[in-house]
Amino acid sequence: MVTAQRSTGGKMSDQRRERLRLEISREAARLFWEHGVAGTSGDQIAEAVGLSTRTIWRHFRSKESCAEPIVMQGVVTLLSVLRTWPREHSLEDHLTAELNRLRREGAPVDVADEMLAMKMIRLADSEPALRTAWLMACDRTEQQMRAIIGDRLGRPADDLDVRLHAASTAAVIRVLDEHIGAAYLAGTDPAEFGDLPELARRFAHAIRTATGGAVGDPVA
Amino acid sequence: MVTAQRSTGGKMSDQRRERLRLEISREAARLFWEHGVAGTSGDQIAEAVGLSTRTIWRHFRSKESCAEPIVMQGVVTLLSVLRTWPREHSLEDHLTAELNRLRREGAPVDVADEMLAMKMIRLADSEPALRTAWLMACDRTEQQMRAIIGDRLGRPADDLDVRLHAASTAAVIRVLDEHIGAAYLAGTDPAEFGDLPELARRFAHAIRTATGGAVGDPVA
DNA sequence: TGTCCTGTGTCACTAAGTGACGTACTGTCG
C-alpha cells in the first residue's frame, strides 16, 4: 500500500504546509519592510505569527529565506497561467485571455501579498540577504519553467536547450517584475500597468525574444 | 600569518582587497568541498588562510558568501573577453579569437581556481547556502553585462531592453557554465570541451538566441 | 480505549556575526 499516497493521514498536507509557510512569510516580510532585515529577529517573527521561534526554524532554513514564499507570490499567477497554456494557442493570446479572465473572476493571490512581494524586491536592492531570497525564488521559477517548456517542446526538462530557454524566460520575467514593481512602488500611475493586453503583450514579447522565438508560437 | 605584500599606501587598494578576498575564498571553497558547508566553521577558514576570524567577517558578510569570489572565477575570463569586444566584430569571431589567444598566451585565471569554481557550483546542487552564493555571483555577472550590452547598443545600462538582454545573456552563461562544469566533473573527456572554436560557437549561439539576435552582430 | 504518528513547545547548546578598543604598520607633513 506504499504506492497510493496517504492523503488524509496524520501527516500535514503539502498544501497546509505551504499555507503556513506563506503566513509566516507574510509577517516576516511586513517586519522586514518596517524595521529592516537586521532590525527584525526570529523571535519577533515568531511572536507576530503566533508560533514558537523553534517552529519558525523548522519551516525555514534561515531568516532571509522567510521572505521567499511571499516573494514567490509575485510570480505564481504568471506561472500558473503558463502552466495551463494550451499547445494550440499563441503565448500572447493565452496570456491576454487568462489574465483577463482572472481579473474578472478575482485574482487567486491577494493584492496585499503582491504589494508585499514588490516591497521585498525593492528592499532587495539595499539588503543583500533579501536579494538572495529573491534570486532563490527566481531559481525555483526557472525549475518550473523547465517543466513547462520541456513539455511544450516535447523534450525532457533537463535537455540543454530547454534549460537555456527556461533560464532566459525566468530571467526576463524577473527583470519585468523588478521593473514593474519598482515603477509601481515609485508611484507611477497604476493605469499604465492596468492595461492587461498591453502587459500580456510585453511579457509575451520578452519571452519570445529571450528564447529566439522557440517559445511563443502554437505547436502541433 | 599571511603577511601578504602590503607594499603600497595606507589605504588598501581595491585590487589588493580583491586578491585577499579571493585568497580567503580559495581556502573556504576547498574546505567546503572537503567537509561540506555545515562542516566548515568560520574559525577553520580563518585558520586555513592565516587570519583571525574577525577579519574574515570584515571581508565577507556571511559564511556562504565566502564562496562568491572563487565562483566568479568561473566566468571572469568570459566576462573580460566580452568587455573587449570590438563593435565591428561578430560575437563568434571575437570569442574564438580571444579564447584562442588566451590559450596560447596562458589563461589569466588559475586552472585550479576554475576547478574549485566548478566544484562549488556542483556543491550548490545539494547545498542551498552555496546556491545563493552562485546566484549572487551570476547576479554580478548580469550587472556587468548591462554595461557591456548597453555600451554596444548605444543605450544606457538601465534601459529596460538592455536589462532584458543582459539578464538573458547572464542566464545562458550560467546554464552553460553549470552544464560544462557538471560534465567536466563527471569525468567527460575534456577534449570535448577543449575545442575552443566549438565552445565559443556554443556560447555565441546561446547568447545570440537569448537576445533575439540583438547581441551578436557587429554594430555600426 | 489505546497506540501510533506527527507537529509543536521548551530548554540547553553551538556557531555565525558584530561592537568596541587597542595595536602595528605605512605614507605624509614638517
Add this chain to the structure above:
DNA sequence: CGACAGTACGTCACTTAGTGACACAGGACA
C-alpha cells in the same frame, strides 16, 4: 628624522541565528 593620521588587523565580550533532544498534545486508526 619624528610626530601625526589613517587603515587593517587582533582580541574579547556579546548578541542572535539556528540545531538537538525530549516531552506533550491531538488526530487517525485498530
